[in-house]
Amino acid sequence: MDSRTAQEEHAAAELIVSAAAVVREGRLLVVSKTAARGLFYLPGGKPEPGESLRAALDRELREELGVAPRSVTPLTEIRGTAALEGVPMRMTVFRATLDGQPEPGAEIAALRWTDGTDGPGLNLAPAVRNHVLPLVL
Template identity: 60%
Template sequence: MEQVHVTGSSSVRSEPLVVVAAAVVRDGRLLVVSKKAAPEIFYLPGGKPDADEGAQETLVREFEEELGVRPLDPRFLVDVEAVAALEGVPMRMTVFRARLGGTPFPAAELARMRWVSGHEEDLHLAPAVRDHVLPLLRQQGVLAA
């Protein structure tokens, strides 16, 4: 299990925000989504667990609510500790690799979705994705360098 720690947040919070997300890669491109609350910032699809909900249960629920699809064969990729882009508080994001059981479409709180290489000039990725998940996927040969 790989863990990434990022410091530098001025926010004081006893427990980090817990998030579960999935890196879905198709044809060398990563699926990212933006929320209506911040449509210019792109994240991995996923979200916060409900009370007593496990990580994979959270992933299934969030994917069905926000993308209309089920994540298939989710496998642990990495735990990232960083500052949440929207909330500005410490966050612990558990990231899985998964495939999709259908064609995704943005729903619920999502504004947009894109398949990206990570090199697009008009793309503003959340720091945890840009600084930790993308480099790891490139290192593993899943995304182009």
């Protein structure tokens, strides 16, 4: 018999994500993944077991975009439903600057810089559209 509480089961099912809000010249960096090419997210990802949120962000930026973060400061934490997985999500967002020019790598299909007014052709994940853009732009 499983002895976990309902709260522990919920926490175990929650997707933990570390993400970067990178702004240059009034535009936010967003990426799409090969698994969902039409949906744009913040760069970042899930920490590996025992990895801190900050270490996960550093690793993901190197893997996905081929750049290292130069400065990183906590910005916000967002709780919601993960756009792709459809499960509860807790995303810690860091404001970051990058050491170099980001280029798509790993599972990244494309990257763009947006001010949120790109029109209907840009499908932003709800957490980016509703929470991050209003904070950073």
